Amino acid sequence: SHHHHNKPGAPSPDSAAAADIFEQLCAASTFKSVLYHYRQLCDVLRLKPTNIRSFYPKLKSKLRSWKAQALWSKFDKRASHKCYNHGKACSNNKVLIIGAGPCGLRSAIECQLLGAKVVVVEKRDRLSRNNVLHLWPFVISDLKQLGAKKFYGKFCAGAIDHISIRQLQCILLKVALLLGVEVFESVTFEELVEPPADQEEKIGWRARLSPPDHPANQYEFDVLFGADGKRNTLHGFKRKEFRGKLAIAITANFINKRTEAEARVQEISGVAFIFNQKFFKELYAATGIDLENIVYYKDETHYFVMTAKKHSLIDKGVIINDLADTQQLLHSSNVNRSALLDYAREAADFSTNYQLPHLDFAVNHYGKPDVAMFDFTSMFAAENASRMVERKGHKLLAGLVGDTLLEPFWPTGSGCARGFLSCFDAAWMVRSLCSGKMTPLEVLAERESIYRLLAQTTPENLSKDHLSYTLDPASRYPTINVRAVLPFQVRTLFDTDDPS
Ligand code: FAD
Structure with a gap:
């Protein structure tokens, strides 16, 4: 921990505290904690958010760590645009x-x-x-x-x-x-x-x-x-x-446990895959899942987004009744949630060659498995x-x-x-x-x-x-x-x- 002495030239307790809070702010990863540390920082430095000329130079003069300076030089460069x-x-x-x-x-x-x-x-x-x-x-x-x-x-x-x-x-x-x-x-x-x-x-x-x-x-x-x-x-x-043909997208997020096995699995970029007919035929033959495309990104989660054909969603029991109105078709009362989760997991497993071991769903805003189905028809x-x-x-x-x-x-x-x-x-x-x-x-x-x-x-x-x-x-x-x-x-x- 830190020792604060008030001898000349040493940082004042406030600026040392500010430096700590700044570090916490940079590392914060939730909306609440970012705002909390920011408001704390403003309090300690007696600053209020306002226009850039009254705020930023003061903040900058009080935070002089190596990391802070590196950031200020980025901001200064941007702020120097003529416009x-x-x-x-x-x-x-x-x-x-x-x-x-x-x-x-x-x-x-x-x-x-x-x-x-x-x-x-x-x-x-x-x-x-x-x-x-x-x-x-x-x-x-x-x-x-x-x-x-x-x-x-x-x-x-x-x-x-x-x-x-x-x-x-x-x-x-x-x-x-x-x-x-x-x-x-x-x-x-x-x-x-x-x-x-x-x-x-x-x-x-x-x-x-x-x-x-x-x-x-x-x-x-x-x-x-x-x-x-x-x-x-x-x-x-x-x-x-813009009304196009029926387009149903499914997104799914799985926990990235960052194991070596996970690290080895290839991402699937959208552009490359839209044209890969052979893959989609094999997927259909093996699973009954019929897709128009699929994208997989390995990020904080394993993220999949795919466009699914309606008939396969019906065949696999994801959509219960085939209704003409798209809103009703995808309404939660017409969707079997657990069949949807299975569908997403099967598509994810097949398209990564079953190389992502034990996929567990990440959770969404409501604490539920993060799988969602969206209508892009219009x-x-x-x-x-x-x-x-x-x-x-x-x-x-x-x-x-x-x-x-x-x-x-x-x-x-x-x-x-x-x-x-x-x-x-x-x-x-x-x-x-x-x-x-x-x-x-x-x-x-x-x-x-x-x-x-x-x-x-x-x-x-x-x-x-x-x-x-x-x-x-x-x-x-x-x-x-x-x-x-x-x-x-x-x-x-x-x-x-x-x-x-
Ligand atoms: P958004 O990111 O939607 O942000 C709008 C913000 O406004 C939200 O934080 C919302 O809470 C807030 N807000 C709404 N109404 C009010 C109000 N009345 N008062 C105050 N605040 C309000 N794009 C992809 O490419 N791939 C994806 O998989 C994907 N998934 C998505 C999932 C969801 C649930 C959503 C909403 C969007 C998704 N998108 C996806 C779209 C992508 O997030 C956006 O293109 C991108 O975030 C830029 O959007 P934006 O800032 O314009 O709007």
């Missing part, structure tokens, strides 16, 4: 972000770097998702630049191109907090509250949150990001539906990525990021790459607005022009120079035309009560 203008680009803006999923947190980091005050509300109190996301090369580079390795030593080791959703959230949460983002757990966004009719106190836009007595109910903001995943709680955005995308509302002289810029903007098709390993791109694009929109050089309609038109590209992006058609990625869309999309949509075409996205 942030030394954390002054958006220093008059206040941002509210709904959801602390990977995309809510990633966009919080960007808004914080732009100099805005940023608050994130998350309805859950735990990060509990075992499922594993495929990472495109630029996402790996992005996370390295944010210091992911400092929080998760294994991140850059080997040829990994995947990460558990929980681990990704944990890394991004720490980065966001250390830059000064304010994150509230167990707080649900209910609805947007317009500025009051009586403008004597000039109160602007606020949110109605649960619990109703939470102080964040008083927070006034002028930028709002919906990052709440596919359920989408933010009104005012139309969604379009997928959603927002029609627009942005809108602006003006009431009683208060403008609010609203944007969607991540799954709520464009739902990904996980079975082919789309992961969160397009989600991250949407975070950068949304933050660029905020920067465009506060540059003062563009009208609201021009800002919205630019955002919609960029959004048109998103669904077409692939690792191949993005710029290969990942180290040069910035918020500027031209640094990421080689063929971008930021004037594809013109201001007059987005008039309906600007809703104002100002008659002029």
Whole structure:
């Protein structure tokens, strides 16, 4: 343990305590413990989360360990991008972000770097998702630049191109907090509250949150990001539906006991396997399981995601009655849970050549075996990525990021790459607005022009120079035309009560 002497030049008890807490914060692996150590750290250093320029330099000056310095040099490098203008680009803006999923947190980091005050509300109190996301090369580079390795030593080791959703959230949460983002757990966004009719106190836009007595109910903001995943709680955005052929995905997580036998088993990357007809025929002949594809990643868990054909789910007793409506078909009352677990385990065993010994299910958010069945027959995308509302002289810029903007098709390993791109694009929109050089309609038109590209992006058609990625869309999309949509075409996205 430590001995603290108050002789000159020695660290004060506070800074020694802070150094310890910082270590604990870096190592923490749950939502609660990360927030607990962070709040302790702020207490000891008498700091409050606020904009980057008032928070980060103070934090940095008080934490000087080798590890801390290595992290600060990463953050400093990122913060030096021209587009942030030394954390002054958006220093008059206040941002509210709904959801602390990977995309809510990633966009919080960007808004914080732009100099805005940023608050994130998350309805859950735990990060509990075992499922594993495929990472495109630029996402790996992005996370390295944010210091992911400092929080998760294994991140850059080997040829990994995947990460558990929980681990990704944990890394991004720490980065966001250390830059000064304010994150509230167990707080649900209910609805947007317009500025009051009586403008004597000039109160602007606020949110109605649960619990109703939470102080964040008083927070006034002028930028709002919906990052709440596919359920989408933010009104005012139309969604379009893409109906494909019936697609039923099953995810399964097994405990990784990290034995040598487990270490030897080969992963199955989605791209390679979709075309391997021989494998699927053999699987069907041996087990009666009929799949269109399967992906296996060895991560904190053994993670499998597969698309199963309906007839085999019925034959194997997983689906009880063949119903026309997909929602009813996959409703829990029509699914034999234990047959589903057997199905997933059999598919996992066969596709790894029975080399993963004694597979035990990992547990999900509810403490149950982590196997789930999802319907991907119909997928959603927002029609627009942005809108602006003006009431009683208060403008609010609203944007969607991540799954709520464009739902990904996980079975082919789309992961969160397009989600991250949407975070950068949304933050660029905020920067465009506060540059003062563009009208609201021009800002919205630019955002919609960029959004048109998103669904077409692939690792191949993005710029290969990942180290040069910035918020500027031209640094990421080689063929971008930021004037594809013109201001007059987005008039309906600007809703104002100002008659002029
Ligand atoms: P999410 O990760 O869904 O995060 C949204 C966050 O908002 C959540 O934390 C949620 O609790 C919170 N929230 C929602 N409503 C409110 C509200 N009203 N107020 C406050 N907070 C709110 N992708 C894959 O590629 N492979 C997979 O196997 C896979 N499995 C998944 C399993 C589940 C259960 C879910 C939900 C998603 C899965 N995904 C998977 C999708 C993947 O997680 C996302 O693409 C990625 O996390 C980026 O999503 P996001 O941040 O936009 O949204």
